[in-house]
Amino acid sequence: MENFKEIDDIIALHGNDKSSIISILHDVQHKFNYIPEDVLEYVSEKLSISPTKAFGIATFYENFSLQPKGKYIIKICDGTACHVRKSTPIIEALRKELNLSEEKITTDDLMFTVETVSCLGACGLAPVITINDKVYGKMTPEAVVDLLNEHRKEIGNEDK
Numbered sequence: 001m002e003n004f005k006e007i008d009d010i011i012a013l014h015g016n017d018k019s020s021i022i023s024i025l026h027d028v029q030h031k032f033n034y035i036p037e038d039v040l041e042y043v044s045e046k047l048s049i050s051p052t053k054a055f056g057i058a059t060f061y062e063n064f065s066l067q068p069k070g071k072y073i074i075k076i077c078d079g080t081a082c083h084v085r086k087s088t089p090i091i092e093a094l095r096k097e098l099n100l101s102e103e104k105i106t107t108d109d110l111m112f113t114v115e116t117v118s119c120l121g122a123c124g125l126a127p128v129i130t131i132n133d134k135v136y137g138k139m140t141p142e143a144v145v146d147l148l149n150e151h152r153k154e155i156g157n158e159d160k
């Protein structure tokens, strides 16, 4: 990253102190959808934390990601309630549609990330997915592809 001004602003907001690292990384994650490596290094230097320690913190918290993520983060529940109501074909349909796999979870255009989670807390609506934290229940492979196409249309309209 060429310009760390935005990062300086985030640091200034939370205070240039070791104890602020989580709040700072949280804002960095929110801004970029992930924590770029050079930003992590920069923050660790500014807060006088060793890069190894900063890396440890960034990898410990599930909400932080060191890999770029898509604009739309799709979480598919594969917890017990969703699994028995056939979440697997939904996961397969999404991955097939987006050319993704268990290892490759983000599309090359950085539009979609597909993750599986163990419970989204809406078991009554199983099988459940969320897209950027909006809950969609009683999903089917067909419904999930329709939903995906709606979001693709949105992206297309934004580009115009």
Ligand code: FES
Binding pocket: 077, 078, 079, 080, 081, 082, 083, 118, 119, 120, 121, 122, 123, 124, 126, 127, 128
């Ligand atoms: S098991 Fe899927 S929402 Fe709880």
